[in-house]
Amino acid sequence: MPSHPLITFASDFGTREYYVGAVKGAILSVNPEVRIVDTSHEIPSHDLLTAAFVLAGYYDTFPLRTIHLAVVDPEVGSNRRALVVQTSRHIFLAPDNGLLSLIFEREEVSRVIAVEADHHYRKPVSPTFHGRDIFAPVAGWISKGLDISAFGPEITDYKKLTLPGAKPVGEGVLEGFVLHIDKFGNIVTSFSETSIAQLGGLQEGSSFNLNDREITRQVGCYAEGGDGELLFLLGSSGYYEIASNKKAASRILDARRGMKVALRLIANR
Amino acid sequence: MPSHPLITFASDFGTREYYVGAVKGAILSVNPEVRIVDTSHEIPSHDLLTAAFVLAGYYDTFPLRTIHLAVVDPEVGSNRRALVVQTSRHIFLAPDNGLLSLIFEREEVSRVIAVEADHHYRKPVSPTFHGRDIFAPVAGWISKGLDISAFGPEITDYKKLTLPGAKPVGEGVLEGFVLHIDKFGNIVTSFSETSIAQLGGLQEGSSFNLNDREITRQVGCYAEGGDGELLFLLGSSGYYEIASNKKAASRILDARRGMKVALRLIANR
Amino acid sequence: MPSHPLITFASDFGTREYYVGAVKGAILSVNPEVRIVDTSHEIPSHDLLTAAFVLAGYYDTFPLRTIHLAVVDPEVGSNRRALVVQTSRHIFLAPDNGLLSLIFEREEVSRVIAVEADHHYRKPVSPTFHGRDIFAPVAGWISKGLDISAFGPEITDYKKLTLPGAKPVGEGVLEGFVLHIDKFGNIVTSFSETSIAQLGGLQEGSSFNLNDREITRQVGCYAEGGDGELLFLLGSSGYYEIASNKKAASRILDARRGMKVALRLIANR
Numbered sequence: 001m002p003s004h005p006l007i008t009f010a011s012d013f014g015t016r017e018y019y020v021g022a023v024k025g026a027i028l029s030v031n032p033e034v035r036i037v038d039t040s041h042e043i044p045s046h047d048l049l050t051a052a053f054v055l056a057g058y059y060d061t062f063p064l065r066t067i068h069l070a071v072v073d074p075e076v077g078s079n080r081r082a083l084v085v086q087t088s089r090h091i092f093l094a095p096d097n098g099l100l101s102l103i104f105e106r107e108e109v110s111r112v113i114a115v116e117a118d119h120h121y122r123k124p125v126s127p128t129f130h131g132r133d134i135f136a137p138v139a140g141w142i143s144k145g146l147d148i149s150a151f152g153p154e155i156t157d158y159k160k161l162t163l164p165g166a167k168p169v170g171e172g173v174l175e176g177f178v179l180h181i182d183k184f185g186n187i188v189t190s191f192s193e194t195s196i197a198q199l200g201g202l203q204e205g206s207s208f209n210l211n212d213r214e215i216t217r218q219v220g221c222y223a224e225g226g227d228g229e230l231l232f233l234l235g236s237s238g239y240y241e242i243a244s245n246k247k248a249a250s251r252i253l254d255a256r257r258g259m260k261v262a263l264r265l266i267a268n269r
Numbered sequence: 270m271p272s273h274p275l276i277t278f279a280s281d282f283g284t285r286e287y288y289v290g291a292v293k294g295a296i297l298s299v300n301p302e303v304r305i306v307d308t309s310h311e312i313p314s315h316d317l318l319t320a321a322f323v324l325a326g327y328y329d330t331f332p333l334r335t336i337h338l339a340v341v342d343p344e345v346g347s348n349r350r351a352l353v354v355q356t357s358r359h360i361f362l363a364p365d366n367g368l369l370s371l372i373f374e375r376e377e378v379s380r381v382i383a384v385e386a387d388h389h390y391r392k393p394v395s396p397t398f399h400g401r402d403i404f405a406p407v408a409g410w411i412s413k414g415l416d417i418s419a420f421g422p423e424i425t426d427y428k429k430l431t432l433p434g435a436k437p438v439g440e441g442v443l444e445g446f447v448l449h450i451d452k453f454g455n456i457v458t459s460f461s462e463t464s465i466a467q468l469g470g471l472q473e474g475s476s477f478n479l480n481d482r483e484i485t486r487q488v489g490c491y492a493e494g495g496d497g498e499l500l501f502l503l504g505s506s507g508y509y510e511i512a513s514n515k516k517a518a519s520r521i522l523d524a525r526r527g528m529k530v531a532l533r534l535i536a537n538r
Numbered sequence: 539m540p541s542h543p544l545i546t547f548a549s550d551f552g553t554r555e556y557y558v559g560a561v562k563g564a565i566l567s568v569n570p571e572v573r574i575v576d577t578s579h580e581i582p583s584h585d586l587l588t589a590a591f592v593l594a595g596y597y598d599t600f601p602l603r604t605i606h607l608a609v610v611d612p613e614v615g616s617n618r619r620a621l622v623v624q625t626s627r628h629i630f631l632a633p634d635n636g637l638l639s640l641i642f643e644r645e646e647v648s649r650v651i652a653v654e655a656d657h658h659y660r661k662p663v664s665p666t667f668h669g670r671d672i673f674a675p676v677a678g679w680i681s682k683g684l685d686i687s688a689f690g691p692e693i694t695d696y697k698k699l700t701l702p703g704a705k706p707v708g709e710g711v712l713e714g715f716v717l718h719i720d721k722f723g724n725i726v727t728s729f730s731e732t733s734i735a736q737l738g739g740l741q742e743g744s745s746f747n748l749n750d751r752e753i754t755r756q757v758g759c760y761a762e763g764g765d766g767e768l769l770f771l772l773g774s775s776g777y778y779e780i781a782s783n784k785k786a787a788s789r790i791l792d793a794r795r796g797m798k799v800a801l802r803l804i805a806n807r
Binding site: 281282283284285286287288289290291292293294295297298301304305307314315343344345346347349391395396397398401402405 | 544546548553573575576577578579580581582588591592593594595596597598599600601604720721722723758759760761762771772773774775779783784
Binding site for chain 1: 304331
């Protein structure tokens with residue numbers, strides 16, 4: 001265990017507002033010894049799917065018992081609940097809006113608490129900024145060792161986004177979608193290594209189709225591709241990606257998040 | 270008091286330059302034990318009003334005696350002074366250009382020092398980067414416990430921006446302006462809760478007017494609004510905002526920072 | 539020496555991805571006591587020259603023995619090597635792609651190690667994310683005191699970009715190029731103070747030429763310039779800049795990185 005507890009922090013608050021600073025201050029006012037680790041604050045506004053994907057991409061690299069705070073909260077101030085989720089390895093704080101969907105899929109969940117203990121909140125609570133007034137102090141108290149049962153009742157009806165990963169649509173053909181487009185223009189598909197492995201895995205001649213373009217070249221890393229060539233490969237997040245060497249595949253293919261992607265497992269003869 | 274002192278750091282230096290790293294290194298070279306907390310580095314270039322607003326939005330959430338460094342410094346290298354401001358609760362470092370205006374309004378100021386003690390500077394001092402060569406080492410020395418009187422004489426003629434908050438322009442009608450547009454497209458007006466409360470507060474039927482559009486619906490939180498509906502509400506910064514549920518109100522209204530906003534306190538019959 | 543070791547971290551990973559968080563987690567999993575200092579994560583994708591310039595702009599401000607991690611890695615997963623570079627003052631980790639070129643120019647290099655000791659890697663190693671799976675754990679182990687010889691053999695044939703700084707092209711005329719355009723629109727040229735000093739230094743009447751515009755006014759700081767006036771001055775990075783007071787000189791001159799810049803040392807009579 002680190003001598004000073006760790007809280008990771010992701011949000012759609014941006015890097016030109018007071019929001020990130022205000023959350024950090026509110027955490028440190030409860031526990032001045034905690035270390036806050038910025039992960040990603042330029043998540044597109046209100047974008048729960050990107051937030052879920054980003055959190056899923058890093059939480060697992062942190063030491064056991066790290067506290068992960070993720071705030072993308074379009075329904076802030078409404079009756080949507082605030083969650084504290086204890087898994088066998090980590091603790092997560094986020095609004096009950098689906099942001100933790102991939103955590104619920106991947107982690108062994110011990111307890112999910114709906115935060116209600118308002119004596120732990122920062123006062124007065126702004127109905128538009130629970131990140132500062134509820135999540136931050138709760139994260140601070142957890143980092144000081146307070147048991148999460150102190151914050152409210154255990155619940156089981158928390159919200160999960162259903163992400164259609166890989167739907168069979170024909171003989172050896174699966175349909176998925178564009179899960180994410182990263183800063184480099186790499187197109188992350190919803191086909192995970194695990195889901196494809198269960199269906200027999202990729203084969204010689206497997207290919208992807210996006211926006212009526214067939215992508216047939218499988219590589220291990222981006223640099224294997226020729227100039228402007230479209231490639232597919234297993235990305236570092238565990239999902240297959242469509243990419244191009246030092247080029248933005250998203251631009252070449254005019255790809256957008258949510259677009260359909262087909263995966264033909266067996267060569268098209 | 271935290272075992273390691275805290276320095277918050279905001280600037281318009283951006284997240285693709287060496288400037289932020291250089292300031293941090295110069296602080297840590299003076300006091301390797303200090304903890305630097307990034308708040309916001311994508312403040313628009315030279316934008317003192319945004320910097321003042323952003324700093325005002327977070328400083329108060331931090332533990333007592335936190336050191337707050339904010340560098341937006343269009344006159345760097347000229348004869349504008351560098352300030353250290355001690356208030357009853359915090360310490361602030363910034364150029365003497367109005368950036369601390371809201372701090373001077375809100376905090377009980379004990380001392381304002383004009384930094385002159387160049388034996389504490391990083392050498393040689395670049396005339397274009399006092400953030401690195403003057404503010405950073407001074408912040409470092411303060412975090413080590415050096416009394417701020419060591420840095421120069423006390424002054425009283427520091428610069429304050431005069432921000433017209435709410436000017437009466439007719440029977441029950443106030444004129445203000447757009448103070449800030451945030452990442453979500455929320456339009457923060459210059460009408461603060463305090464100033465409006467002094468005038469009797471908002472009433473049933475109060476409305477805002479911006480760009481010839483009347484905004485009549487008051488809500489507690491964004492999520493109460495219908496799709497594309499324009500709303501007003503009290504924002505987490507203590508100012509009234511014009512907003513829309515999951516939409517950018519700034520785009521709907523074609524709003525720009527500095528535009529006039531009218532507030533009609535009593536219903537228009 | 540600080541009680542907790544420092545690792546600075548720059549990358550082109552952006553602030554809306556999981557990449558930055560994943561690297562930090564992988565470092566902290568090896569050494570939970572280390573302090574990671576974000577410097578710049580919005581370096582343009584794959585842009586080695588900007589990465590080299592940014593790193594060169596801050597490393598020197600940090601305490602001795604700081605570990606500097608910089609990951610811009612277009613050839614990730616190919617046979618390009620991963621480097622650990624020990625100089626008399628600092629330690630650097632980066633891909634062997636030229637990113638460290640300015641470090642090799644400026645620092646007294648003691649040892650350059652090609653990382654090969656895969657028992658220190660995070661497993662499984664993704665061929666597309668060595669930042670997380672190789673650089674991060676190696677940085678973590680170095681911060682725990684492991685000697686860098688543990689990671690692989692010493693090499694001497696590491697990659698250096700050759701940056702043409704100042705080429706004489708006529709009587710008292712030098713040709714350079716636009717090295718960097720910063721967030722403020724300041725145009726950093728490849729003419730360094732040192733290189734120009736060796737040629738006798740700037741004189742009364744020296745002038746720059748970019749995009750067929752002659753810039754004749756030398757100032758000490760931006761604020762000396764009139765509205766829209768083009769200026770040149772010695773920037774805080776040690777290179778001469780073309781700038782304008784509170785305006786983006788890059789926009790006035792339609793300047794792009796890589797463009798030719800001429801410097802006429804002696805007045806044009």
